[in-house]
Amino acid sequence: MEPQNVPTVTEFHLLGFQNLHEWQTLLFAIFLFIYSLTLTGNLVIIAVMTQDQQLHSPMYMFLKHLSFLEICYTSTIMPPLLVNLLSWGQAIPFPACMAQLYFFVSLGAIECFLLAVMAYDRYLAVCSPLHYSFLMRLEICTKLVAMSWLTGVGMGFLPSLMISKLDFRVPNQINHFFCDVPPLMQLSCFSVYITEMVIFILSIAVLCMCFFPTFVSYVFIVSSILRIPSASGRLKTFSRCGSHLAVVTIYYGTMISMYVRPNAHLSPEVNKIISVSYTVVTPLLNPVIYSLRNKDFKKVVIKVMRRKCGIYGVRVKGSFFLLGKKNHHRTCNKLSSGISDW
Numbered sequence: 001m002e003p004q005n006v007p008t009v010t011e012f013h014l015l016g017f018q019n020l021h022e023w024q025t026l027l028f029a030i031f032l033f034i035y036s037l038t039l040t041g042n043l044v045i046i047a048v049m050t051q052d053q054q055l056h057s058p059m060y061m062f063l064k065h066l067s068f069l070e071i072c073y074t075s076t077i078m079p080p081l082l083v084n085l086l087s088w089g090q091a092i093p094f095p096a097c098m099a100q101l102y103f104f105v106s107l108g109a110i111e112c113f114l115l116a117v118m119a120y121d122r123y124l125a126v127c128s129p130l131h132y133s134f135l136m137r138l139e140i141c142t143k144l145v146a147m148s149w150l151t152g153v154g155m156g157f158l159p160s161l162m163i164s165k166l167d168f169r170v171p172n173q174i175n176h177f178f179c180d181v182p183p184l185m186q187l188s189c190f191s192v193y194i195t196e197m198v199i200f201i202l203s204i205a206v207l208c209m210c211f212f213p214t215f216v217s218y219v220f221i222v223s224s225i226l227r228i229p230s231a232s233g234r235l236k237t238f239s240r241c242g243s244h245l246a247v248v249t250i251y252y253g254t255m256i257s258m259y260v261r262p263n264a265h266l267s268p269e270v271n272k273i274i275s276v277s278y279t280v281v282t283p284l285l286n287p288v289i290y291s292l293r294n295k296d297f298k299k300v301v302i303k304v305m306r307r308k309c310g311i312y313g314v315r316v317k318g319s320f321f322l323l324g325k326k327n328h329h330r331t332c333n334k335l336s337s338g339i340s341d342w
Contacts, residue, residue: 009168011091012187016084016177017272028085034284035078041287042067048300058136059125062118063290065145069114070283073107076100077279081177097179102160104178108255110152112210115248117144122241123217127224151209155202162195175268178279182271211252218245243289247282254278 017027045067049060080092080100092100124132159181166188176183181199185192221241228234254277 009094009170009172011093011172012097012168012179013091013171013173014080014084014177014179015173015175016081019269024085028082031078031085031280032082034280035074035082038074038078038284038287039071041284042071044301045287045290058121058141059118061141062114062121062145065148066111066114066118066290067286069107069111070286072103073111074279074283076103076107077178084177092179097174097184098160098164101163101179101181101184102156104156104180105159106153106156108152109155109206110149111251112206112255113148113152114145115244115251116210116214117148118244119214119217119248120144122244123221125240126221126237155206159195159199159202162198166190166192166195176275177272178275180271180275183268207256214248214252246289247285250285251278251282254282 017024020027046064049064077100121136124135128135163181163184166185167190168184168187169189172187174183174187185196188195218241225234225237228237254274257274
């Protein structure tokens, strides 16, 4: 018989990385640095792709949405984490915890759908280049992106609602650095079998709609690449989708290990390490893998930098301009050549 008097939980205490007590300051500096790089890199991608007409192809349109998504995704986790590292165990109100859970689940689902759309884009570019411009015209790309956002937003409602209806025991301590599904269910007073199975079924549904189409797309892509006679041709073709494949492998590998495993629980410390990989590291890899290793993007960045340097030189007049012009242009050229050599 279930107990009748269950205390109402109004807040949770995030334990975070308290087992690394002596490393809290260092961890704060590292995570703040990574967060700053993530925001800067993804904002640069959005700004450059918005300004330059050369980067308005479907692939870059998807990258721009992915960059915006990564900013939202990492901003859902990182600010509370940074506060937690400074406050030695932050108390987060119950509504804020459920809101963080909802945005985390929804944005994660949106990323799965966007990665699937990008895999379809690469499949058409490699396997059906003659029909690519027709099949990936602007109106279709817009619909694919809108469908990804709307479907992902809907995916977050049911898990968040079901977890919010659970009765949580005291002490209400979450052995994690954010409000995630597994540690919240472990705090429940009663059985979470139905909630766990619903979340498992939703995870399988996302896999069927996103991962399997992505996997099939790459089967056809690899098959097409292997039929190219020259090694240089195979390498050039593979380079067009290698970055996306790397991010897909990292993202799905960590997500599957965390959520598609009913009735199995890894240790809290292992869960934290896996969570860091897809909440902190993956959003940072987006601007590095997708853009800084992309020749077209680097050319546009160099062009924008040189144009900005030229504007700066015209605006700064007088003695400073006459004395500093040479050093100013030398600095701009060094930055441009540094990006080219990346």
